[in-house]
Amino acid sequence: MAVADPTRSHAAALAGLPGMTPVRLARLLDDVGPVEAWKALGAGTHRGDPQRRFMAPACATAVEEVGEVYSRSGVAILLPGTSGYPSVLERDPGAPAVLFASGDPSAVEGRPRVAIVGTRTPTHYGLQVASEMAADLAAAGVVVVSGLALGIDGAAHAGVLRRAGGSAAPPVAVAGTGLDLPYPPQNRGLWAEVACRGVVLSESPLGTPPLPRVFPARNRIIAGLSDVVVVVESQRRGGCLYTAEAAARRSIPVCAVPGSVRSRASDGANGLLVDGCTPVRDATDVLVAVALARAGGGEPFNPTVDVPMSRRAGVERPERALSMIHRAVLGAIDDTPTAFETVLIRADLPIASAAQACDELVELGLLRAGAGWWSKA
Numbered sequence: 579m580a581v582a583d584p585t586r587s588h589a590a591a592l593a594g595l596p597g598m599t600p601v602r603l604a605r606l607l608d609d610v611g612p613v614e615a616w617k618a619l620g621a622g623t624h625r626g627d628p629q630r631r632f633m634a635p636a637c638a639t640a641v642e643e644v645g646e647v648y649s650r651s652g653v654a655i656l657l658p659g660t661s662g663y664p665s666v667l668e669r670d671p672g673a674p675a676v677l678f679a680s681g682d683p684s685a686v687e688g689r690p691r692v693a694i695v696g697t698r699t700p701t702h703y704g705l706q707v708a709s710e711m712a713a714d715l716a717a718a719g720v721v722v723v724s725g726l727a728l729g730i731d732g733a734a735h736a737g738v739l740r741r742a743g744g745s746a747a748p749p750v751a752v753a754g755t756g757l758d759l760p761y762p763p764q765n766r767g768l769w770a771e772v773a774c775r776g777v778v779l780s781e782s783p784l785g786t787p788p789l790p791r792v793f794p795a796r797n798r799i800i801a802g803l804s805d806v807v808v809v810v811e812s813q814r815r816g817g818c819l820y821t822a823e824a825a826a827r828r829s830i831p832v833c834a835v836p837g838s839v840r841s842r843a844s845d846g847a848n849g850l851l852v853d854g855c856t857p858v859r860d861a862t863d864v865l866v867a868v869a870l871a872r873a874g875g876g877e878p879f880n881p882t883v884d885v886p887m888s889r890r891a892g893v894e895r896p897e898r899a900l901s902m903i904h905r906a907v908l909g910a911i912d913d914t915p916t917a918f919e920t921v922l923i924r925a926d927l928p929i930a931s932a933a934q935a936c937d938e939l940v941e942l943g944l945l946r947a948g949a950g951w952w953s954k955a
Contacts, residue, residue, distance in 0.1 A: 587645030681777035696730025709737035714861030748776030812846030
């Protein structure tokens, strides 16, 4: 059995102290390493623990044994700035101070990433859309990120696993429990397969049960890992809306699949569309959103499957970043001819700015122009 790294062992021991939360852990590790933080806690001198609430538990914990438990479990302990920690999270304001991984953490790297999230009580329509969309995205080289929950999350990962192998992207999941406690139990097999072919991540230490407070916090990690977040079905106050909100705060595009106005399962997703989120119908629409998001961030993306040329224009010339004005204009224009007056009202832009943006988007191949109208190419 490999000897656990002392720094990582101390980090896992800190995360596992009774009463520890992600916020408290980040405070304890602010500008100090795990070993130094642990010593200061045990001595009662850590400025992040003025009431010495963690002093006694730290003194009663054998750090080496904690490290050995993780080694035996095959769970990696990931720290910012070290190998295995997702590079995209390094820049995230809510980055976990300690992250645990079952599987291959490199699955997160080097590919575009799309979160597919939704309700735990979906319709057959929602399950089918999530599964097919995820399968097609994986085949196109896009990593699908989700939470391994019942319903839409599980359907998305099941779809990815159907396309596993070859050039298909591996699945990535973010759990809310410890990685030794698959949740929900019904998805235990799916959990194991995702860990085998990709990676399951969690900021919860081993032994953490499914506590309600951990899931909203988990959702910020799903958002932070993603280039685009797609909500397939969500009820009006669905938990996946936390993921959408976390993405919006990070300026990560949020898309939603339209659903029946008579379906409670689509209340939340349809509400996102009313609020201005981009509608998507299938993987092709999502690929366009990914290409635009990565072009805006200076990261080109060429899918590994064929996408209709009318929708590949934004992928063919990613070297030109899209401004906020470009995005506003694109969001204001339909697939069918849209009058310039409608564009002005929807985008709330001056005439000159909107006209210039339309012309530039035509040059990029993202719009088609007519006599006083534009439509998506």
